[in-house]
Amino acid sequence: MTAPRIYRAALLVIGDEILSGRTHDRNIAQVASWLQVQGIRLTEVRVVADDMDAIVEAVNALRTRYDYLFTTGGIGPTHDDISVDAVAAALSVPVIVHPQARAILEHYYKDKDGGLTDARLRMARTPEGADLIENPMSGAPGIRHGNVFMMAGVPSITAQMLASLTGKLEGGLPVLSETVGGWIKESEVADLLRQTEKAHESCQIGSYPFFREGRTGANFVVRSTDRAELEACMAALCAGLDGLGLEYTPGGI
Template sequence: MSRTYTAALVIIGDEILSGRTQDKNVAQIAQWLNVQGIRLAEARIVADVEEAIVEAVNALRARNDYLFTTGGIGPTHDDITVDAIAAALGVPVVVHPGAERMLRDYYASIGKEATPARMSMARVPEGADLIDNPVSGAPGIKVENIFIMAGIPHITAGMLEGLTGTLEGGRPLVSVTVGAFSPESEIADLLREVVKAHPDVALGSYPFFKEGRYGSNFVMRAEGEEVAAACAEDLARKLRAAGYEPTVGGL
């Protein structure tokens, strides 16, 4: 089994914690990371408070290969992510000439003024590189093992596209799903047997209630298709022996 590369995600914004805005970035970043052969190991939501951002960034970047942040890099007073990450790294904030040029060109192209507020998005922690943003003028930022990205999901998606294939990772994860009308409580021992027999597979159980019956979808994730498929076959065989009819692909 190849080395496991991990990433963490810090979602920054009072609007997420208040429930006013629903986060969509966890799912899309996790899926993108899987394709890169990197596992999203943990995610944390923090308020627009510098001390909270600094603590989360330093804790998570230290125990993962990569750290992604979303939110707080716009032109308003509460966009403090760049300053907080610079503080976490112990470096000053500087104006990146490349980002400044991108912003001036972008606003000129759409007939808007490059106001001081808009140009503030050219500020980066010292030593940072830029992440291309094909959607709007403000680039993302890479500094050490930290990737500072927009909070708006479709802009985040554009930045991820630009990063595709640039990060070192292991083998991409593949998944196989088996579903059955089998309540979790009735097959807990069976699942433990399957997990023990297939240590290279991560098996997740997701219960549902459908057509008046309880059931579960079982998702097996592994670094190789054959490994995941063998686990799925073993689980299906055991479910069938226990009196449940499994469905590959889920229910």
């Protein structure tokens, strides 16, 4: 049996507001969860400022290395929205006003104050050769060029663009996961985790400690693309926790 192909993606988050700490990023987790369902593994994330050189360098590093590159941020109407120019530069293509994007924006703004102003028309600019990603929420579309997918910075708009792409990208087997957790110090179960993972080659076990209400706990996540092996590994882990006399909760705490 040939090993199934693994599809990998990177995410480039573009925006000063994340790097200043002003805005808490929500797109990493959103894109990560969505990719899991598509059978695509998010393998690397980078966050860079609204800076032409930084964006160009990251786009070229990531689009050549992974099957897919997603970007969020910098495709709005204001002066600090330079992602289209930067991606076009990275791809060595000119920026054009995309006729279909222009039509969408003309329709969207036709009854709105000021209509399709120059600033709004900026949102119809794409690297030449791009297709659009539908955005039912606020008109301005996302942009696809080859394996590069440009999406909004506002998480609710990004969600709509991801919904438009659902099921349309080639992926592999989705990674399945199961979790148990408890008020367990991970140092108590380190040997158990290591041995259990070793005995189940096609599974990975992650250990995620936390402190809550002044107490120490951890969740243990088993991941595999094979349902039967995942369940066998989780059963072995639970038997091991029983053997150590530790209480745990399926699904995690």
